[in-house]
Amino acid sequence: MEKRVIAAEDLYKLKSVNDPQMSPCGTKAVYVETSIQEEKHHYISNLFLLDLKTGEKVQWTFGEHRNTSPRWSPDGSRLAFLSSRSGKNQLYVMSAGGGEAKALTEEHLAVSQPVWSPDSASILVSLALAPEDTLEKAKEEDKQPQPLVVEDMRYKSDASGFVRNKKRQLAVADAETGKLKLLGFREYDCSDAAWSPDGKAIVFTSNMTDDPDQNLISDVYILSLDGHDLTKLTNSNGFYGHPSWSPDGKYVSFLGHEKEYLGATFSKIWLSDRETGELSCYSADWDVHISDAAVADFISGSVYPGLIWTEDSQGFYFILTDQGNTGVYYGSLEGQTVPVRFENEHVYGLSVHVQSHTAVLGISRPDHPSDLYFFDFSTGENRQLTSINEAFLNEVELSVPEAIAYKAEDGLEIHGWIMKPAGYEEGEKYPLVLEIHGGPHAMYANTYFHEFQMLAASGKAVLYTNPRGSHGYGQHFVDGVRGDYGGSDYTDLMSAVDYALNTYDFIDAGRLGVTGGSYGGFMTNWIVGHTNRFKAAVTQRSISNWISFYGVSDIGYYFTEWELGGNLIDDFEKLWHHSPLKYVKNVETPLLILHGEKDYRCPVEQAEQLYIALKQLKKETKLVRFPEANHELSRSGHPKLRIDRLNHIKEWFDKYL
Incomplete structure (x- = not known):
């Protein structure tokens, strides 16, 4: 069959797969598949379960909504995810065996960034609240026109419009009842949170300086959940994010820089030794950007994973940008760094099973829009797991x-x-x-x-x-x-x-x-x-x-x-x-x-x-x-x-x- 040329409208025929998450046992992965409903002109995202051995694919969520951010509970029994089915992103939990999902948060709240606690009993989320809002009832917007009172320089955002004095807050949801508990700091934006391995503390980022309009920084903090002690790991001199803990709890890692070249500064790897309190830049001598800086007009909803620690806490995997490509590297605490997957491609998604050193990668190439691949970092085994645009690619000339x-x-x-x-x-x-x-x-x-x-x-x-x-x-x-x-x-x-x-x-x-x-x-x-x-x-x-x-x-x-x-x-x-x-x-x-x-x-x-x-x-x-x-x-x-x-x-x- 002679192939046809592509048209703008072919965007309706293309699908993308994103945010892969390997199960704790390492034999399955859940991911987000996004398409566009042509008649109604809107996006649909649903969750699919993939058996990594057989290649069998099962759809887990249905409907014409956006179901995103799937996250396995550490014990492997449940899956948390976000869904827009009520109009705003809400937190849902379902059994790993499938079945009906249960909403854990209320419709008046919009939540994001779900993170399971180590004991699989709680889920950390982020939400936006104004000072007068409560978890039980956010302030209802007056249907009559109201003046917008502005006192800060950063009062609007391209992503979310007028901020209206709302701040990003951290809250913990009970995985059974959905009961939410705010973690405080109502006057500051807090995000990018992760649990400590023992579940007794949370690491997150925030700007708690006196004048955040002028002091453009992002610090890393540790909050003790017992005594609510707050420890700042950085020096209010740069931008830091994607914090994570080593499994043994000895290190907190994060990415960022000290604004040496302001917005043009490469992102580096930082390690905070929790025994000595010493902060060091692991990649100080590297001339590469630790992140995904690739731009395109098709892949959306990518989630950068930060550093993914190995089970023995002796090293980590990460994505970096170099020479028109993004790929996966491994770094050891001793300072050894090796590329484990770096080819002429855009690796936009990464999930690693840290016990077996296997991974699921989201990859795009100029003539191959989006698919998931299995990769064994030890043996080099590489298998394509999905072929979501196969019919389209057989039809068009690229x-x-x-x-x-x-x-x-x-x-x-x-x-x-x-x-x-x-x-x-x-x-x-x-x-x-x-x-x-x-x-x-x-x-x-x-x-x-x-x-x-x-x-x-x-x-x-x-x-x-x-x-x-x-x-x-x-x-x-x-x-x-x-x-x-x-x-x-x-x-x-x-x-x-x-x-x-x-x-x-x-x-x-x-x-x-x-x-x-x-x-x-x-x-x-x-x-x-x-x-x-x-x-x-x-x-x-x-x-x-x-x-x-x-x-x-x-x-x-x-x-x-x-x-x-x-x-x-x-x-x-x-x-x-x-x-x-x-x-x-x-x-x-x-x-x-x-x-x-x-x-x-x-x-x-x-x-x-x-x-x-x-x-x-x-x-x-x-x-x-x-x-x-x-x-x-x-x-x-x-x-x-x-x-x-x-x-x-x-x-x-x-x-x-």
């Missing part, structure tokens, strides 16, 4: 990227990929679209990208790179963009285009397009204000004016200072110098502007300013606003709007290229 490396203007080596258009024929000429990722401290990777495949299917070559500022290529590299937005990062991208034109004779130099979102949107705006070599451009959820961004973004006041090295009060001209809006008179490239109306990261006024300025100058432009969409539109937004967005991009490039 473009397989070719890795490239080229020299920047200053000789620095830059890494990227190029995709040939679907139906490529030798001797033909094709348009090229340059894609620019957001962040900028993120990384394009060997992972599936629906937007790229759609553009290739429409007859275009796709070029995407990791210019300086990207993760995966060393601390100096990721720090290289700070204070220089529109400088070497811009020339890195232009060098990529030059390399592609000089290397591949199938690219038509007269039909070049460019697009990107967030930082990639800023750079798209910058590019069309500094060169006319592109015949079409699409800017998405972008920054056009750093001066207004400073005050309207949920991260504006500190992100601007961290990334540009200036603030609104003292460095007005510097902010304007780096603003694409300053160069709007130079724009000759037809520019499509895409923006979500509920984007608090890069608020929609950034798009409005750019659009009105271009229209006033009678430039070729169009603005498309997506209702109720935030900064995550392309990844986890409303399915119909995601499809609409992709088709607007395709149609704009079809028209002008």
Whole structure:
């Protein structure tokens, strides 16, 4: 059967598998399978049980809701998970033998991050409460309009909207009765919690400084559940998260950094010796980022596992980012580190059975969207466990990227990929679209990208790179963009285009397009204000004016200072110098502007300013606003709007290229 090319609407046919969790016995795994209900345009996530020996798969939850965060009880008898079936995420528990699930929390509460106690009797959860709320009854929102009283600088979030004085709180739920008990600290946000092996203490993260608006940090604390003694493990000088205990209780591990390069700092491994109180950085000499920095538009809901300790407390497994890939490493307390699974792929999920050193991994590749794999770290045994998109992959033709490396203007080596258009024929000429990722401290990777495949299917070559500022290529590299937005990062991208034109004779130099979102949107705006070599451009959820961004973004006041090295009060001209809006008179490239109306990261006024300025100058432009969409539109937004967005991009490039 002849394969067809992919379309934006194929997003409805794709499924993803995520958050695998191996059972305590190591013979089974539960995972989340997510799809999109096309008629109603909404996401469905259900839990599936997988027998790791036979490969048999059994669906455990049903319905058209989001069932997520499955967690086995340590004794293996029950499974806790979250479900949105009542409208908000509630905590449910079901028998490991299957059957009906029981709700443990009330409908007026929305909970997250379930963690079983070592004795399988309690479940730790996170929830948001205002000071006047109680566990029995959260304050009901008045249906009449009410003024929003703001006293903090960080009063809104792109993920959750206006905070309204609510704080993330920790509570313990009885696994039988569901009775909740708050752990205190109502005036602070507390999250990322884990139990001590003996169940007598909890480790968590919080910012308990006097002025958290200005003191942007995250500390690690231990709370004794007996005497409610609180011990701080870090020094209020950086960002730390993903805490966990060694099984013998001798160490608390976590990831983070001391803000040496502010938001561009690599995440490292830290160990707190509970006998001596000594805090040490395990990976101080490593020039890699301990986390998953890969960006894509298909895999959502990934849960980074932090460090996974072995049963003997002598080492741990973790995911790191390097050279366009993410993979699994093992580190021993003696300092030995070895890659146990590192290939040209994106490992986005990891669960390890620490007794047998076997694992279930969630993996994506450019031509293979999402599946789970069994891996034995001792023997190297590797088996694919799921084939959730097999029918789809048998039906469509996907473009397989070719890795490239080229020299920047200053000789620095830059890494990227190029995709040939679907139906490529030798001797033909094709348009090229340059894609620019957001962040900028993120990384394009060997992972599936629906937007790229759609553009290739429409007859275009796709070029995407990791210019300086990207993760995966060393601390100096990721720090290289700070204070220089529109400088070497811009020339890195232009060098990529030059390399592609000089290397591949199938690219038509007269039909070049460019697009990107967030930082990639800023750079798209910058590019069309500094060169006319592109015949079409699409800017998405972008920054056009750093001066207004400073005050309207949920991260504006500190992100601007961290990334540009200036603030609104003292460095007005510097902010304007780096603003694409300053160069709007130079724009000759037809520019499509895409923006979500509920984007608090890069608020929609950034798009409005750019659009009105271009229209006033009678430039070729169009603005498309997506209702109720935030900064995550392309990844986890409303399915119909995601499809609409992709088709607007395709149609704009079809028209002008």
